Amino acid sequence: MFNFAFYALALGVQPVAASQPVVVVPSAPQMIVAPATSNVLRAGAPIPVVLAQALTTKGKNLKVGQRVNLEVAQDVLLNGKVVIPARSPVEGVLTQVRNKGMWGKSGAIYLEMKSVNVNGANIRLRGDMNSRGETGTAGVVGAVVALPIAGFFVTGTSAEMPLGMPGRAFLDQDVTLAG
Template structure:
């Protein structure tokens, strides 16, 4: 009889421990967000992912080229445009080098960066001009022998891969930024069960 009562008491103790563990309150993880805005004019440093050059006469107006964000863009201490995010630009002007020492020239503008599948419009432009093929030499050779200046050419315009280009956000982008840190989950420890003798 004593063994039956002792066994029943142990069963009740185990069931009570299970009930306490099962009914322990678990707090849901909630993160608060605050509204913020990535403002027009925010600077976005970009790195050219490919070389742009008028050499070979392959560059065309309207041609697109690739860049990447060189440094993270932050709003309220939170990264909203991570470094390495892809960006796109467009060639707006191409002049190839030519006779009489004419140098090459190229112009380009920034279009957008992509973050989490969303395109963020950018503004900004850059250009490069090759070196003229010795204007003084062309003038002197033209006086001495006119056709000699005709064969002198300038250099091609070239913007090397890795060049840092300054861009700017060209639209206000609304953001939802997580604030604070979520509270840790409240997990109760199981009640120790007394071992029987």
């Protein structure tokens, strides 16, 4: 049998009589705040981006490794100063492209964001965006029931990433604000 009174005394807690109310006072929360004079935008800071070009798997023109143009959606500020201006060019790279295909296979586009160019300097980013078309599974099932070979001709839809599609990248390095 465990003796709670002994354990409480060992921890330095005084036992409380059953008739006395127990009041717990939480300690003040601990917060770590960077000093206001800090002039470093830390790695991991979010950077809002948008596609500067439309992408689609229609036409089968997209290739893995192809460069994709994006841009910063809004100013990124530090201490009230612009560190990365809106509309700064962001470079992305297609990492996976799947065209729509037979048996209901949908198209897919995956891209990674690599860097943002600010006044001629490239700043590393990390982040990704993707889009998938709809599968044609229901059409394949229906076609196979009616005529087994017909499922071969049913496709999913192409993947689409419209101009201005929003995304979010993250700094992959610290950026120091000059001045």
